[in-house]
Each structure stands twice: as structure tokens, then as C-alpha cells.
Amino acid sequence: xxxxxxxxxxxxxxxxxxxxxxxxxxxxxxxxxxxxxxxxxxxxxxxxxxxxxxxxxxxxxxxxxxxxxxxxxxxxxxxxxxxxxxxxxxxxxxxxxxxxxxxxxxxxxxxxxxxxxxxxxxxxxxxxxxxxxxxxxxxxxxxxxxxxxxxxxxxxxxxxxxxxxxxxxxxxxxxxxxxxxxxxxxxxxxxxxxxxxxxxxxxxxxxxxxxxxxxxxxxxxxxxxxxxxxxxxxxxxxxxxxxxxxxxxxxxxxxxxxxxxxxxxxxxxxxxxxxxxxxxxxxxxxxxxxxxxxxxxxxxxxxxxxxxxxxxxxxxxxxxxxxxxxxxxxxxxxxxxxxxxxxxxxxxxxxxxxxxxxxxxxxxxxxxxxxxxxxxxxxxxxxxx
Amino acid sequence: xxxxxxxxxxxxxxxxxxxxxxxxxxxxxxxxxxxxxxxxxxxxxxxxxxxxxxxxxxxxxxxxxxxxxxxxxxxxxxxxxxxxxxxxxxxxxxxxxxxxxxxxxxxxxxxxxxxxxxxxxxxxxxxxxxxxxxxxxxxxxxxxxxxxxxxxxxxxxxxxxxxxxxxxxxxxxxxxxxxxxxxxxxxxxxxxxxxxxxxxxxxxxxxxxxxxxxxxxxxxxxxxxxxxxxxxxxxxxxxxxxxxxxxxxxxxxxxxxxxxxxxxxxxxxxxxxxxxxxxxxxxxxxxxxxxxxxxxxxxxxxxxxxxxxxxxxxxxxxxxxxxxxxxxxxxxxxxxxxxxxxxxxxxxxxxxxxxxxxxxxxxxxxxxxxxxxxxxxxxxxxxxxxxxxxxxxxxxxxxxxxxxxxxxxxxxxxxxxxxxxxxxxxxxxxxxxxxxxxxxxxxxxxxxxxxxxxxxxxxxxxxxxxxxxxxxxxxxxxxxxxxxxxxxxxxxxxxxxxxxxxxxxxxxxxxxxxxxxxxxxxxxxxxxxxxxxxxxxxxxxxxxxxxxxxxxxxxxxxxxxxxxxx
Numbered sequence: 033x034x035x036x037x038x039x040x041x042x043x044x045x046x047x048x049x050x051x052x053x054x055x056x057x058x059x060x061x062x063x064x065x066x067x068x069x070x071x072x073x074x075x076x077x078x079x080x081x082x083x084x085x086x087x088x089x090x091x092x093x094x095x096x097x098x099x100x101x102x103x104x105x106x107x108x109x110x111x112x113x114x115x116x117x118x119x120x121x122x123x124x125x126x127x128x129x130x131x132x133x134x135x136x137x138x139x140x141x142x143x144x145x146x147x148x149x150x151x152x153x154x155x156x157x158x159x160x161x162x163x164x165x166x167x168x169x170x171x172x173x174x175x176x177x178x179x180x181x182x183x184x185x186x187x188x189x190x191x192x193x194x195x196x197x198x199x200x201x202x203x204x205x206x207x208x209x210x211x212x213x214x215x216x217x218x219x220x221x222x223x224x225x226x227x228x229x230x231x232x233x234x235x236x237x238x239x240x241x242x243x244x245x246x247x248x249x250x251x252x253x254x255x256x257x258x259x260x261x262x263x264x265x266x267x268x269x270x271x272x273x274x275x276x277x278x279x280x281x282x283x284x285x286x287x288x289x290x291x292x293x294x295x296x297x298x299x300x301x302x303x304x305x306x307x308x309x310x311x312x313x314x315x316x317x318x319x320x321x322x323x324x325x326x327x328x329x330x331x332x333x334x335x336x337x338x339x340x341x342x343x344x345x346x347x348x349x350x351x352x353x354x355x356x357x358x359x360x361x362x363x364x365x366x367x368x369x370x371x372x373x374x375x376x377x378x379x380x381x382x383x384x385x386x387x388x389x390x391x392x393x394x395x396x397x398x399x400x401x402x403x404x405x406x407x408x409x410x411x412x413x414x415x416x417x
Numbered sequence: 418x419x420x421x422x423x424x425x426x427x428x429x430x431x432x433x434x435x436x437x438x439x440x441x442x443x444x445x446x447x448x449x450x451x452x453x454x455x456x457x458x459x460x461x462x463x464x465x466x467x468x469x470x471x472x473x474x475x476x477x478x479x480x481x482x483x484x485x486x487x488x489x490x491x492x493x494x495x496x497x498x499x500x501x502x503x504x505x506x507x508x509x510x511x512x513x514x515x516x517x518x519x520x521x522x523x524x525x526x527x528x529x530x531x532x533x534x535x536x537x538x539x540x541x542x543x544x545x546x547x548x549x550x551x552x553x554x555x556x557x558x559x560x561x562x563x564x565x566x567x568x569x570x571x572x573x574x575x576x577x578x579x580x581x582x583x584x585x586x587x588x589x590x591x592x593x594x595x596x597x598x599x600x601x602x603x604x605x606x607x608x609x610x611x612x613x614x615x616x617x618x619x620x621x622x623x624x625x626x627x628x629x630x631x632x633x634x635x636x637x638x639x640x641x642x643x644x645x646x647x648x649x650x651x652x653x654x655x656x657x658x659x660x661x662x663x664x665x666x667x668x669x670x671x672x673x674x675x676x677x678x679x680x681x682x683x684x685x686x687x688x689x690x691x692x693x694x695x696x697x698x699x700x701x702x703x704x705x706x707x708x709x710x711x712x713x714x715x716x717x718x719x720x721x722x723x724x725x726x727x728x729x730x731x732x733x734x735x736x737x738x739x740x741x742x743x744x745x746x747x748x749x750x751x752x753x754x755x756x757x758x759x760x761x762x763x764x765x766x767x768x769x770x771x772x773x774x775x776x777x778x779x780x781x782x783x784x785x786x787x788x789x790x791x792x793x794x795x796x797x798x799x800x801x802x803x804x805x806x807x808x809x810x811x812x813x814x815x816x817x818x819x820x821x822x823x824x825x826x827x828x829x830x831x832x833x834x835x836x837x838x839x840x841x842x843x844x845x846x847x848x849x850x851x852x853x854x855x856x857x858x859x860x861x862x863x864x865x866x867x868x869x870x871x872x873x874x875x876x877x878x879x880x881x882x883x884x885x886x887x888x889x890x891x892x893x894x895x896x897x898x899x900x901x902x903x904x905x906x907x908x909x910x911x912x913x914x915x916x917x918x919x920x921x922x923x924x925x926x927x928x929x930x931x932x933x934x935x936x937x938x939x940x941x942x943x944x945x946x947x948x949x950x951x952x953x954x955x956x957x958x959x960x961x962x963x964x965x966x967x968x969x970x971x972x973x974x975x976x977x978x979x980x981x982x983x
Contacts, residue, residue, distance in 0.1 A: 173651020
């Protein structure tokens with residue numbers, strides 16, 4: 033978007049190198065870019081509106097399922113991520129200010145902070161996603177969870193390693209690049225490589241924070257299971273894990289519920305976690321697995337019976353919409369990171385000044401919108417009570 | 418009369434001509450010039466139209482007999498799906514806005530280019546990418562869902578739905594970026610003196626179209642994305658097995674696709690507004706009404722999507738509301754038609770080729786619009802739903818309206834785009850053939866539909882054969898007429914005489930630069946005048962074109978002052 037008017041032609045405006053040839057003056061160029069960006073944001077809002085409609089429709093049809101399924105989401109992590117994004121919006125706004133005042137270093141630092149926050153957000157999100165994938169909390173067609181809210185799996189998910197491969201490669205690559213730049217004393221390159229290295233590292237910071245929060249909650253619920261024990265388990269659905277589930281629920285509910293939990297817990301122990309991905313592909317809906325839980329007492333007083341809610345048609349649809357909305361939002365974060373990196377490169381070249389700061393401004397608008405969408409997603413998905 | 422020609426913009430050297438000022442494949446493939454991008458779009462959409470037109474003839478040929486001619490039922494489904502999908506997504510939607518709009522919007526504004534030239538080129542390549550997705554879907558196994566991709570069939574069929582929907586997704590972004598570009602261009606790049614109500618009506622129509630493109634297309638984007646996710650990840654949003662609802666898909670789809678109908682027709686109406694006035698040499702009647710009615714159609718268009726779903730299982734109250742809202746759209750449409758007719762009244766109507774096309778437009782569009790009333794009324798829609806009546810109705814609007822308007826626009830601005838005149842005689846012949854062929858194709862289909870012939874069927878009962886045969890003969894005549902039109906423009910490219918800057922006597926700014934325009938459009942921003950004031954135009958026999966003769970304005974020096982003799 034904002035690329036297009038940004039590095040415009042250098043034709044007949046020699047005195048103003050940033051002014052594209054088809055604009056009369058910088059004001060016209062800036063106004064055009066700004067209007068274009070706002071229109072683009074309108075299309076973004078409408079793009080998300082389809083999913084918000086789906087959300088509203090299915091939540092109004094099955095409110096009880098949404099109340100139940102929402103409890104699987106870790107509100108602490110969600111709140112943390114909200115804070116991270118809000119802070120990144122602050123640093124972005126600060127960056128716009130720096131660009132307007134031609135404070136080159138300040139702009140580079142602000143962009144680096146924004147990028148780092150974005151990356152940390154994704155790190156936390158990776159923990160949230162892989163945690164749910166381990167538990168089988170998948171889109172409706174692949175949904176197979178028999179767990180109750182607060183369930184934990186042992187150790188780190190193998191999916192997390194998959195997701196972390198790219199950031200890990202980035203850490204190595206940017207690290208080498210930064211090292212080379214430092215050796216060559218190439219200040220400008222190191223100003224690009226440094227923030228990018230920090231960005232990649234922030235992903236892992238996010239992952240660690242995510243693990244810490246998850247483990248803390250697991251410790252709260254699971255009592256005797258220490259964080260260390262979880263971390264060293266090789267997550268193959270063993271007895272420890274099942275005990276964990278049993279006690280999780282047991283803390284909150286009565287003895288009758290407890291039985292129900294161990295029942296469902298046993299179920300998951302039948303299959304090692306490694307087979308999860310196979311299962312997703314092989315059987316679409318697993319209603320057969322519900323047989324053992326039918327006839328058990330109510331799980332949460334006042335809430336529907338487990339047999340009614342714990343199936344693909346209910347909670348699965350919630351998670352479908354959860355993955356669609358947060359997934360599309362995460363793609364927007366990634367897109368934003370690409371554009372921020374482009375800004376970072378231009379900032380190190382000192383392209384922005386009092387007269388020409390449009391691109392920083394437009395990307396800032398985009399970034400605030402991405403932030404804003406999350407601010408709607410967070411309560412709508414995490415805080416249903 | 419003391420008058421001087423505006424020589425500044427007439428005297429551009431011919432080497433600055435945008436067609437030849439730089440050469441080589443890359444100078445076109447990577448061009449940021451809106452005129453070249455417009456021409457590339459024109460070639461692209463006409464190619465898509467050719468493919469989809471051939472598919473239409475295949476459909477009509479198959480329907481010559483009640484039984485099997487040469488297509489199996491399955492193949493028939495694939496052919497009509499691709500005909501519809503290519504026509505809608507690759508031809509009609511980008512035809513006027515992307516091809517003619519790209520060429521005309523900046524010139525009509527007296528600007529050098531659109532606001533975001535790179536984005537403009539990007540839109541074109543997005544269009545190409547989307548077209549490739551579609552072609553691959555066609556060559557793969559054949560898509561057979563119909564262009565609407567209705568669930569649950571589209572989520573269960575084995576056809577290449579994901580490839581096709583990704584094509585739609587990409588084409589949608591092409592359309593969004595084009596619309597965004599035009600809105601920003603019209604908002605921020607109007608020359609000094611051109612207020613909103615001094616803009617040519619084509620720009621008003623383009624502006625209204627762009628609003629729809631920007632507001633409706635993202636919803637289509639998320640809809641097809643969810644459809645793809647439904648197929649790949651089984652998210653269950655449209656699947657009753659997982660508490661989803663297939664009708665939700667229809668709501669999402671028509672929330673875009675009904676406004677998209679106005680993306681298709683509004684630019685055609687904009688063309689007709691120009692053509693009517695220029696070829697009648699009379700100021701447009703009811704300028705403000707036409708301008709406002711474009712915006713009104715754009716806004717009403719968002720409120721009526723439910724009329725595609727009267728039989729899909731909506732609440733009765735909802736259907737009544739949608740039906741009532743549907744009728745409101747007829748008001749601005751009728752305002753336009755009456756204003757066009759009033760424009761011709763007491764004008765100096767010249768039956769040039771573009772004017773013949775615009776008269777056809779009015780005739781055909783009116784039939785298409787009026788038959789829409791039967792479909793908007795609940796009681797008559799029930800029996801007519803999904804019959805050939807619907808097919809005939811939307812072809813009258815889409816082909817009789819948009820396509821004929823588009824062809825009229827192409828003939829009208831052809832001298833400006835290529836710098837060549839075409840054969841008037843054969844141009845009129847092509848219009849006549851298209852007009853007769855079109856009516857022979859689709860008038861029988863109204864009768865077929867009202868007698869109960871359902872759409873999308875490869876076989877039918879024998880009573881319908883005669884009408885179907887009429888329709889098929891008409892289709893081939895229509896196809897022949899289109900080939901004649903193609904021949905006219907190809908002949909014009911090869912042998913056409915050089916076009917004067919203003920062959921028709923238009924008063925909008927694009928007629929004030931040479932034909933074809935130089936790559937920078939205007940050396941100096943042209944003086945803005947009333948776009949429909951034909952008084953200052955004078956016919957010049959020697960160049961067989963009109964010249965804008967501006968009454969001398971004392972405040973603006975028209976020539977360089979003589980250097981002072983010392």
C-alpha cells in the first residue's frame with residue numbers, strides 16, 4: 033500500500049527527491065497516501081467483519097457452548113499479549129513523532145521496539161496454539177479433545193519446535209549478519225541487523241513467557257506437578273499427564289466431576305501425542321469417543337453436560353472461529369512486520385524528515401488497526417463469562 | 418468572435434505519443450503509465466471475454482436438442498460454471514473500471530497519472546495471477562459448482578474449488594486496489610476549478626463503483642477464504658454436521674455479489690451518460706440527478722442482497738423487507754434512463770457507432786431492469802426463481818447493459834486510445850447484428866422461463882425445443898456480430914485513418930490532448946470548463962474533427978510575450 037506513493041519517481045522534482053512526478057506538491061502526495069491508507073483500513077475492517085458476523089451468529093445460536101469453550105483459552109496470556117500490542121502501538125506512535133522531528137536514532141529504536149513486541153506477541157501465540165493442538169482443541173472437523181478447561185499437557189509440544197524453526201533460523205542468520213557488520217564496522221548495516229536480531233530473539237522471549245505462564249497455571253491446578261517435571265517429560269501421554277488433568281478439574285469441582293475427568297483423561301492416554309496429526313486427518317468427527325463420557329454428571333454446575341458440549345459441533349465451531357480470527361490477525365502481524373522492516377531500512381538511510389514522513393505515518397495507522405482488532409478479539413474470545 | 422485555439426495541448430510532438438515513446442516488452446510489462454495499463458487490461462479482459470464467449474456458444478449449441486448433443490451432464494455443468502465465473506470475475510467486473518477507467522480517469526481529471534501508479538500495475542498483475550488460477554482450475558479437472566460456489570456442494574465436490582476460490586480472492590484484491598486508487602485519485606487530484614459537480618459523469622459513475630469495490634469486495638475475500646478453510650481444514654462454519662449453516666455462505670456471498678452487480682452496471686451507465694450527451698451535441702439533462710443516482714444505486718445496492726435468497730429459507734418478514742428495498746433501486750435507475758432520453762430531446766443526434774450502441778443500451782437495459790421487478794416481487798419470484806427468466810433478466814442487464822455499453826465506450830474512445838479511426842459503416846453493422854442477435858437469444862428465454870424451464874440443465878422436455886433453437890441461432894448471430902466488431906477494430910489498427918484530437922466533439926478534458934495522448938497527458942494542467950458545454954466547439958473540415966475554441970481570457974496570456982527589443 034504505502035509503498036506505492038512512498039518511493040516515487042525522481043523525475044522533474046529535483047529539489048524534492050521524495051515527491052512522485054504525478055503529484056503537484058508534498059501536501060497532495062501526503063493527503064493521497066493518507067486517504068489511500070484509510071480506505072485500505074476500511075477494507076481491512078470489512079474483511080474481518082465477515083468473521084465477526086460468523087462469530088455473532090453462532091454465539092447467539094449456542095451461547096452456552098461458547099461460554100464453555102472460551103474457558104480453554106488462557107486469559108492471562110491473552111491479557112499479556114494485549115499489553116504487548118498496546119505497548120507496540122505506543123512505540124509506533126513514538127516512531128511517527130521521531131520521523132516528523134527527523135530523529136533518526138529515535139525512529140530506529142522505536143521501530144525496533146515495535147518489531148520486538150510484534151515478535152513477542154507471535155511467540156506467546158505460538159505457545160497458545162501448540163498447547164491447544166496438543167490437547168486436540170482443533171477446528172470442528174478435526175476436533176478431538178475430551179479435556180476440560182484448564183487441562184495441561186506435559187512438556188513442550190512438538191509443534192512448537194516446528195513453529196520455532198523459522199525464528200531460530202532468523203536468530204542464527206541475523207546474528208551472523210550482525211556479527212559481520214560489527215566486524216566490518218558497517219554502522220548502517222548493523223543498525224538494520226541489530227534490531228532484526230532483537231526481533232527474532234523476542235520471539236523466544238515470548239515463548240519463554242508463554243511457557244512460564246502456562247506452567248504457573250499448571251502448578252496452580254496440578255499441585256504436586258512441578259514445572260520441571262513437565263518440562264522433562266517427553267510428552268507421550270503418560271500417567272502423570274492424566275493425573276494432572278484429574279486434579280485440574282478436581283480443584284474446582286466435586287467428586288462426581290472428578291470421575292468424569294479421569295475418564296476422559298484415560299482416553300487421551302490411549303494414543304500417544306505423536307499420532308495427533310494423523311488423527312486429525314483420518315477421522316473428521318469423533319462422536320464415537322464420547323460414549324464413555326455419556327451419563328456422567330454435569331461438569332460445571334449450570335453448564336451443559338459434557339456429552340452435549342464436548343463435541344466437534346459445539347466447541348469445535350468455537351475453535352474454528354478462534355483459529356480463523358486469530359490466525360488472520362497473526363498474518364496481519366506478520367505483514368506488518370515486513371512493512372516495519374522496510375521502514376527500518378529506510379530509516380537507517382535517513383529518508384524521513386519534517387516534510388516527508390508519510391510512510392511511517394501510514395504504517396503506523398495500519399499497526400494501530402491491527403492492535404485495535406486484537407483489542408476486540410481479546411474480550412470476545414477470551415473473556416466470555 | 419475573438420477566439421484562439423488552446424494550442425498548448427495540441428502541439429505535442431508525435432514522438433511523445435504514449436504508445437511509442439518507449440519501446441520493448443519491458444517498457445510495457447513494467448510500465449507505470451495508466452494508459453498502457455488500461456490497454457493491457459483491455460487486451461486481458463477481451464481475451465477472457467473471448468474464452469467465456471466461446472463457452473457460451475458451446476452451451477447454446479448443446480441446447481439445440483433436448484437430448485445429448487456432445488456434452489455429458491457433468492461436462493455441461495463445467496462449461497456453464499466456467500462461462501459464468503470467467504465472465505463475471507475476469508471480464509465484466511474489470512471491463513469498464515479497469516480497462517476504460519484506467520485510461521480515462523486521470524485524463525478526464527487533467528492529471529498525469531492515478532494516485533498510486535505502482536499499486537495500479539500491481540492490480541493488473543493480481544488480475545493476471547487470478548486469471549491463471551482460474552485457467553488452471555479449468556484445465557485441471559473442471560469446476561462444476563456454478564460461479565456462486567454455493568455450499569454444501571462446493572465443500573463436498575471433488576472439483577478444484579480451492580484453486581478457483583483463491584483465484585477469486587486474488588481477483589478481489591485486484592478490484593479493491595483499483596477502486597481504492599480511483600477514489601483517492603478523484604478525491605485528491607482534481608485540477609483547480611473542477612468541483613465535484615463539474616466532473617464528467619463517467620467519473621461520478623467510476624467513483625460510485627469504486628466505493629462498492631472497496632466496501633463489498635473484502636467481504637467476498639473473507640467468504641472465499643472461509644470456504645477454502647472449510648474444504649482444507651473442515652472448520653464447519655458452513656457445515657450443518659458441525660452446527661454450521663450453509664445459508665450463511667449465501668448471505669456472505671450475496672452481500673458482495675449483489676453490490677458487484679452494480680460494479681458491473683454503474684460504469685456502463687457512466688459511459689452512456691457521456692455518449693448520449695456528446696453524440697447529441699447537447700448538454701446532459703439533469704446532471705445532478707444522474708450524479709446522485711449513481712451514488713444512490715451504490716448505497717441501495719448494499720441493502721438488497723437477500724432478494725437472491727427468497728427461496729433459501731429466510732423468515733417471511735425478512736423476505737418482505739428485502740423485496741421492498743429491492744424496488745427502491747429501480748428509482749435511481751429510472752432517473753438515469755429518463756435523463757438520457759431527455760438529453761436526446763431537441764439535440765443534434767448523430768447516429769455514430771458509439772451512439773448506436775448507447776441507444777441499444779437504453780433499450781436492452783430497460784427491458785432488463787423492468788423484468789427485474791417480476792423477480793423482486795415475492796409472489797412472482799417464487800415460480801420464476803432459478804428458471805430461464807432469471808437467466809434472461811440478468812443477461813439483459815449484464816450483456817445488453819454492461820457489454821453493449823462497454824463496446825460503445827470502446828468505440829467512442831478508440832480514436833483517443835489508438836489514434837486511429839474505424840469504419841463507421843461496419844461499426845454500425847456490428848451494432849445491428851449484436852442487437853438483433855442478442856434479442857433473438859434472450860427474448861425466447863423469458864418465455865422459456867415463464868413456462869418453467871429451469872436454468873443449469875443440459876436436458877429438457879421437447880416442448881421447449883423450438884424456443885431453445887431460436888435462442889441458439891440468436892447466440893450465433895450475436896457471436897458473429899461480436900466478431901464483426903473485432904474485425905472493425907483490427908482493421909482500424911491496420912488501415913485506420915489518423916484520428917483527430919476530437920472526432921466526436923466531446924467537451925471533457927480527454928479530448929483536449931492529442932490522439933493518442935502523450936505519455937504525460939498534459940504539459941500544463943488544462944483549463945477546466947463545463948464538461949457538457951458544446952458551444953465553444955467548432956467543426957474543422959480539414960481534420961474532420963472538432964476543436965475547442967476558447968473565448969479569449971484576458972487574465973491568462975495565451976502566448977509567450979515578445980522579448981523586449983533593446
